[in-house]
Amino acid sequence: MSDGHSLPAAISFSAPDTWVLSGSWTVLCIGELARKTEQFEQVQGSERRVIDGSKVDALDTVGAMLIDRWLVHPGASRTTYADVEWFGWTPAQDRLLERVDKQGACSLPQAPARSSWLVRLGMSTAAVGGETRALLGLVGECALAFAATVQHPRRARWRPFLHHIAIAGLSAMPIVGLLSLLMGVVIAFQGADQLSRYGANVFVVDLVGLSMLREFAPLVTAIIVAGRSGAAFAAQLGTMVVTEEVDALRTLGISPVEQLVLPRLLALLVVLPLLTMFADVMGVVGGMLMARGRLNVDYAVFIDRLPLAVDQGTLAVGLGKAPIFAAIIAIVGCVQGLRTRGGADAVGTQTTRAVVQSIFLVIVADALFSVAFSLLDL
């Protein structure tokens, strides 16, 4: 039996043409013998021989397969079960040996050769192209679905829309608030040294206000939401694809875009600017705390100075980016979810892609905004 205290498989050569096998010829006990296969090289395929199994404690398919391979037709010889004299095997073992020999060795299929780098480059380029098309396609489909909803307001899916507002917006507030607060603290802290050296303590307001409102609040919020909601969208839709829920929707005549994508997209479009606004406030509060602690800029002074440092334009520039970021996150998340093919494994892959791609695109978009704003002198 294969329960640990059985003897390992062994083989010895008694008479010139007799192999005596002993021990357990089972998958768990044969490993040691299998590493010393050179001793079978002397076995000649042509000669008549006897295989003695009277000392074998146990035999399983792997043991039988290896006996067949090593002793019955060693090398490439064509001898078969019938050419060997079997001695001392039980009827059941004999049956197994015969069956194993009949099935023969199976040829290992060769893995297809790795294609050249040029082919792979082409394939991955085509994949990127396909993904971009899918992305743009979904944008178009969302626009159509939105137009249809506006025409027939009764078809609007309010419940999922409100649900996603709650999940993506309300539940994200603590983490967004905390991180923006810390961001404001860090910015003020980093600036404090430089500013106090020039006695320009009060300019900490400009530093915190401008950088938070223009850049950091929208970006940090978008990154957090991409990690939270973008990933969730991809995983939800991916699972729905795998479990054929999306196909079910289609056969019921309900557009998956209208039912699944549009509510998520609209919810993020509403939520992300609000979260950005919240992040603005928390970031400035963080800067304010630090300004008083390190630079002796009082709260009152800070608040007095704030409208001079940042105008409504600055606020609008920051908030204006948020809907674009929201669209990127929602569309990328949904596209990656809907492009899931295969099983549970693919859901994870697609989720990862969704997060990486949406953060990447958000930062690219942010850079483009900077270029555009500087050209427009905003």
Added chain:
Amino acid sequence: MADHPDSSKNVIEVRGLTTRFGQHLVHDALDLEVRHAETFAIVGGSGSGKSTLLREMIMLHRPDAGTIRMLDFNVLELDEEHAVPLRRRIGVMFQQGGLFASMTVGENVGMPLREFTQLDDTLVDEISAWKIALTGLEADAVLKYPSELSGGMHQRAALARALALDPELLFLDEPTAGLDPASADGVGALIRDLRDLLGLTVVIITHDLDLLWQVADRVAVIGGGKVCGVGSMAELSAMQHVDIRPFFDTPRGRAAQQDAARRGDVQRMKEGG
């Protein structure tokens, strides 16, 4: 194939098994024996607790009371470490196959071999290809991923993995679920073949009446948390228990029985001639 000096010995003995899910009593002091080298089927209506019974036997779920003895191990007293030798001696094929989606079929079958034996990689590859061929799959299935397989191929690949370590005891959960009649018949023939060839003890959970007639030596019908009848299909057909009758008195039950009788005649004719 291990030698069992006493082959009438019970491979599995379940005694007084009680399982509760909240207020719902699934098993009520259930007793069951599976003998060596038999094909034992467990049947029962949906929600009768047969899948839970299977999960308890393969150490995935702990019953609330009772004992399970399997291959001379007291299953419920084993900790994870001591369960490993037992787990290596049993093979399980899950209803959905349970194949690892990130691995090819060949890697799936080779995984237990790599994990538990000292065989080198080429040999493991050969053995897994051989096992896959044994279950009737084409050689090129070795390189395919589970998502590329049809239902019947999926079941066969799952069976090949369950057989990887040449288990003494094989558990099959709905092995023919979702298969076309030809594939289902093929799986049935395969189970019988393996049992004859390897002397396996097979425990099957199934709804498939044809499979019951085709392969089961003994069948246990579970109803009301207890085993309400054990015996061959022919013996069960004479019992009057309300949970047993549907297997024979419904149109499907009758059809399967007639079909089995017809097959039996053909078999006898072949053997006679």
